[in-house]
Amino acid sequence: MKVKDIANAAGVNPDTVRFYTREGLLKPTRNPDNNYQQYGADDLRRLRFARKARQLGFSLPEIRNILGEADEHHSPCPMVREVFETRLAEVEREISELQQLRERMKNALSAWQDMPDGTPDGHTICRLIEHWDEPTTPTNGKGE
Amino acid sequence: MKVKDIANAAGVNPDTVRFYTREGLLKPTRNPDNNYQQYGADDLRRLRFARKARQLGFSLPEIRNILGEADEHHSPCPMVREVFETRLAEVEREISELQQLRERMKNALSAWQDMPDGTPDGHTICRLIEHWDEPTTPTNGKGE
DNA sequence: TTTGACCTGTGAGTTGCTCACAGGTTTTAG
DNA sequence: CTAAAACCTGTGAGCAACTCACAGGTCAAA
Numbered sequence: 001m002k003v004k005d006i007a008n009a010a011g012v013n014p015d016t017v018r019f020y021t022r023e024g025l026l027k028p029t030r031n032p033d034n035n036y037q038q039y040g041a042d043d044l045r046r047l048r049f050a051r052k053a054r055q056l057g058f059s060l061p062e063i064r065n066i067l068g069e070a071d072e073h074h075s076p077c078p079m080v081r082e083v084f085e086t087r088l089a090e091v092e093r094e095i096s097e098l099q100q101l102r103e104r105m106k107n108a109l110s111a112w113q114d115m116p117d118g119t120p121d122g123h124t125i126c127r128l129i130e131h132w133d134e135p136t137t138p139t140n141g142k143g144e
Numbered sequence: 145m146k147v148k149d150i151a152n153a154a155g156v157n158p159d160t161v162r163f164y165t166r167e168g169l170l171k172p173t174r175n176p177d178n179n180y181q182q183y184g185a186d187d188l189r190r191l192r193f194a195r196k197a198r199q200l201g202f203s204l205p206e207i208r209n210i211l212g213e214a215d216e217h218h219s220p221c222p223m224v225r226e227v228f229e230t231r232l233a234e235v236e237r238e239i240s241e242l243q244q245l246r247e248r249m250k251n252a253l254s255a256w257q258d259m260p261d262g263t264p265d266g267h268t269i270c271r272l273i274e275h276w277d278e279p280t281t282p283t284n285g286k287g288e
Numbered sequence: 289t290t291t292g293a294c295c296t297g298t299g300a301g302t303t304g305c306t307c308a309c310a311g312g313t314t315t316t317a318g
Numbered sequence: 319c320t321a322a323a324a325c326c327t328g329t330g331a332g333c334a335a336c337t338c339a340c341a342g343g344t345c346a347a348a
Contacts, residue, residue, distance in 0.1 A: 035343090056249060098242065
């Protein structure tokens with residue numbers, strides 16, 4: 001299979017295939033005649049695996065590790081379970097952050113019902129935002 | 145105020161201040177003696193405004209537009225309301241996507257309870273992921 | 289044989305910062 | 319007074335995961 005074939009088979013952009021190849025997730029051979037990449041059934045399996053893992057929130061380095069384990073005939077499943085649980089916790093944190101954001105936004109919207117559209121006067125840019133209260137969580141976006 | 149002063153006053157990284165200055169959100173003057181940037185009360189107001197707007201999900205170009213409107217003594221508030229409603233819709237979409245992801249992950253986890261950790265055999269990498277079913281929403285992340 | 293569709297590698301663009309670097313300035317301590 | 323520490327300057331790279339653009343080589347069908 002050539003780039004476009006495997007890309008079609010997995011439903012991804014050919015550039016993604018090239019990118020994954022560069023990143024070492026796929027290991028095609030070369031056609032010595034024309035120097036084209038040749039992907040086999042194994043690469044397609046890896047590519048489909050990688051896409052599913054991406055949908056589950058795994059990062060490319062994580063996927064590379066998992067594939068590497070599999071290459072050495074170790075079971076990647078324990079690693080998968082572990083990363084997966086970490087990731088689930090992250091997703092839940094993201095959800096609750098977004099829910100808080102949504103609440104703050106809705107509160108802001110309803111507060112704005114009553115407020116006039118002021119013209120900036122050198123003291124204020126837009127009260128809508130300036131008089132909006134800070135999120136409860138400290139500014140620090142990072143976990144640290 | 146010098147870079148570090150305004151950064152401290154707004155609780156951000158000095159590099160963020162420099163970055164916002166590069167991006168045209170802040171417009172400090174220069175001290176001709178030493179070529180240092182000099183930020184005034186107005187810049188601090190803009191910076192705080194920008195940070196609040198960021199927390200609400202506004203992009204830097206949007207914030208630049210809003211500040212630009214304010215600079216020309218137009219009320220940015222209508223623009224703020226408009227962008228804000230668009231943004232709220234996005235947040236709600238993100239939430240529901242993440243909730244779907246969470247459900248899929250939880251389902252996967254419970255399905256995995258019963259499954260053994262297979263060793264990759266050339267047909268399978270890790271069943272945990274390979275036998276996980278696709279999300280219902282078509283893969284295509286983009287709106288198109 | 290000529291078009292058009294594919295292939296190649298590499299480099300840049302996306303977003304919002306953050307950090308690194310090399311050199312100039314100011315403050316502080318001894 | 320001087321030397322070191324702490325600040326300032328601009329610019330360029332790095333992050334994540336692609337996507338697209340470019341310039342040139344290869345191959346299929348008409």
